[in-house]
Amino acid sequence: MKILSAAQTRDLDQATMQEQGITSVELMERAAQALSAWFYEQYGYGEIPEILLLCGPGNNGGDGLALARLLQEANFRVRVALLPADKHSTDWQHNRQRLPRAVPVAVLDPANLLPITKGTVVVDALFGTGLSRPLTGAAAAVVQWLNEAHAPVLAIDLPSGLFADQPQPADSPVVRATHTVTFGLPKLAMLLPQNAAFVGEWTVEDIGLSTAFIEQADTPWHLTRLPQETTIITNPPRLLYDVSLPRRDKFAYKNTFGHALLLAGSQGKMGAAVLAAGACLRGGVGLLTVAVPGGGYDILQTTRPEAMCLPDKHADYITELPDLAPYQAVGIGPGLGQDAASLAVLRQLLRTAKVPLVLDADALNLLGSHRTLLKLLPPDTVLTPHVGEFARLTEKARDDYHRLELLRTFAREHRCIVVLKGAYTAVADRDGQLYFNTTGNPGMASGGSGDVLTGLLLALRADQRLAPLPAVRLAVLAHGHAADLAVQTTGEAGLVAGDLVAHIGPALRDLTA
Numbered sequence: 001m002k003i004l005s006a007a008q009t010r011d012l013d014q015a016t017m018q019e020q021g022i023t024s025v026e027l028m029e030r031a032a033q034a035l036s037a038w039f040y041e042q043y044g045y046g047e048i049p050e051i052l053l054l055c056g057p058g059n060n061g062g063d064g065l066a067l068a069r070l071l072q073e074a075n076f077r078v079r080v081a082l083l084p085a086d087k088h089s090t091d092w093q094h095n096r097q098r099l100p101r102a103v104p105v106a107v108l109d110p111a112n113l114l115p116i117t118k119g120t121v122v123v124d125a126l127f128g129t130g131l132s133r134p135l136t137g138a139a140a141a142v143v144q145w146l147n148e149a150h151a152p153v154l155a156i157d158l159p160s161g162l163f164a165d166q167p168q169p170a171d172s173p174v175v176r177a178t179h180t181v182t183f184g185l186p187k188l189a190m191l192l193p194q195n196a197a198f199v200g201e202w203t204v205e206d207i208g209l210s211t212a213f214i215e216q217a218d219t220p221w222h223l224t225r226l227p228q229e230t231t232i233i234t235n236p237p238r239l240l241y242d243v244s245l246p247r248r249d250k251f252a253y254k255n256t257f258g259h260a261l262l263l264a265g266s267q268g269k270m271g272a273a274v275l276a277a278g279a280c281l282r283g284g285v286g287l288l289t290v291a292v293p294g295g296g297y298d299i300l301q302t303t304r305p306e307a308m309c310l311p312d313k314h315a316d317y318i319t320e321l322p323d324l325a326p327y328q329a330v331g332i333g334p335g336l337g338q339d340a341a342s343l344a345v346l347r348q349l350l351r352t353a354k355v356p357l358v359l360d361a362d363a364l365n366l367l368g369s370h371r372t373l374l375k376l377l378p379p380d381t382v383l384t385p386h387v388g389e390f391a392r393l394t395e396k397a398r399d400d401y402h403r404l405e406l407l408r409t410f411a412r413e414h415r416c417i418v419v420l421k422g423a424y425t426a427v428a429d430r431d432g433q434l435y436f437n438t439t440g441n442p443g444m445a446s447g448g449s450g451d452v453l454t455g456l457l458l459a460l461r462a463d464q465r466l467a468p469l470p471a472v473r474l475a476v477l478a479h480g481h482a483a484d485l486a487v488q489t490t491g492e493a494g495l496v497a498g499d500l501v502a503h504i505g506p507a508l509r510d511l512t513a
């Protein structure tokens with residue numbers, strides 16, 4: 001799925017109207033219907049709250065007015081408060097006229113804003129994708145008043161004051177919504193941690209926007225999602241996959257799934273090696289060999305009998321690079337430590353490897369402290385930094401937008417695939433495209449989750465049937481999906497990395513086309 005800019009979103013609306021022969025008022029009505037459906041779902045069966053709709057002068061305000069009418073017709077108690085303005089959009093005027101007289105309408109007086117009654121649900125229909133500058137004056141006063149009321153807020157399309165695709169100045173006012181309902185496609189702003197407090201939970205409502213326009217639209221931003229049912233009705237229902245694992249051939253041979261080498265572990269950090277090895281095995285690798293410090297031999301052989309083990313001559317950390325000839329992919333980093341001897345192993349690996357590499361954890365820290373090594377990265381090497389590790393590889397980002405630019409530039413410059421781990425893990429490829437992942441949960445924020453991802457990536461990079469980028473997107477999607485399956489029994493606090501390993505099998509089964 002793509003993510004479009006604010007300008008492309010406006011063109012998408014126009015293209016939809018032309019393609020389907022509908023007016024903008026009709027499109028607005030679809031948006032309002034989707035919003036009213038959201039209200040039925042939330043409040044249809046319980047106590048019905050009073051709803052206060054704050055409407056701005058443009059089409060976002062128009063959505064609010066149309067929604068007020070639909071909610072009033074459905075017997076919700078609604079009130080409308082308008083932002084003072086000289087001009088209103090045509091569709092705003094249309095929906096203002098259609099608003100039943102029974103709905104109380106007031107114009108907000110920024111100098112005299114009355115307290116919001118407890119229990120009222122507020123709809124933020126002040127500004128959406130048409131925001132052209134940060135909010136000041138009356139609009140800023142209203143947003144500040146709303147935020148101070150701590151009422152539940154549903155934002156239409158975007159929380160007012162938030163730009164869809166670029167940062168707003170620090171301290172410029174933005175509505176803090178409890179929930180945002182957006183139309184057609186998510187906006188880039190919704191995926192960034194710096195905006196989480198404004199956006200709240202978010203959902204995307206389908207209002208039948210032109211798929212032909214979306215398909216041809218040029219954008220670097222994409223989403224990777226679980227399989228979706230097609231909108232074309234088929235029997236049995238057909239699933240559409242963003243990325244998928246190919247079904248295994250009946251006569252499959254273990255070479256197809258590759259022989260992977262994992263270099264991991266040091267004294268006190270053998271758990272990282274065990275977790276990564278487990279994930280690689282559950283990820284379907286044909287054969288796995290794990291190179292560990294001598295002191296880790298018994299641990300690995302006992303916990304993962306399916307893997308072969310190469311003990312290093314040093315008891316506490318890895319000092320030797322095994323002969324690479326037998327392997328189709330190599331992973332290095334989990335629990336590795338940063339000893340000079342391990343640095344030499346990493347350098348030699350980068351110099352000699354002819355097969356896909358996956359670099360994580362201490363391998364990234366070593367790269368960060370010896371940046372000349374970056375020049376040695378073979379094309380399509382996979383790096384899996386979290387935000388701190390990424391800053392060590394590049395520079396400290398000013399904000400989340402800047403970090404995305406650094407990420408795309410880094411991946412292009414070094415012709416590698418970078419997996420920036422976070423709430424919407426971002427995968428950047430050598431062409432400058434960026435894919436946000438949509439699976440996973442906060443239970444994954446605990447030790448070992450990253451080691452599991454490394455192992456899974458290694459398995460899918462060793463799989464001879466998958467190209468580099470699809471393999472990486474699939475690994476990230478499956479990793480988050482495994483966590484979403486596991487959390488159903490463990491809860492978020494109780495989720496540990498071992499649970500992720502245990503759920504990789506079912507996660508990959510769901511992603512097999």
Ligand SMILES: NC(=O)C1=CN([C@@H]2O[C@H](COP(=O)(O)OP(=O)(O)OC[C@H]3O[C@@H](n4cnc5c(N)ncnc54)[C@H](O)[C@@H]3O)[C@@H](O)[C@H]2O)[C@@H](O)CC1
Pocket residue numbers: 010013014024027028029031056057058059060061063087089126127128129130131132133134135136139156157158183
């Ligand atoms: N175009 C369409 O066909 C559809 C639009 N929809 C809604 O329309 C919204 C976009 O509507 P618009 O393009 O009219 O834009 P908005 O309603 O977001 O805001 C535009 C208005 O706000 C003013 N404005 C912008 N920045 C301001 C600022 N900082 N301070 C004060 N005033 C400011 C503009 O001059 C203009 O009057 C979407 O977010 C969505 O909610 C939906 O109804 C779906 C269909």
Ligand SMILES: [K+]
Pocket residue numbers: 060124125126127128155156157158159160
């Ligand atoms: K809004």
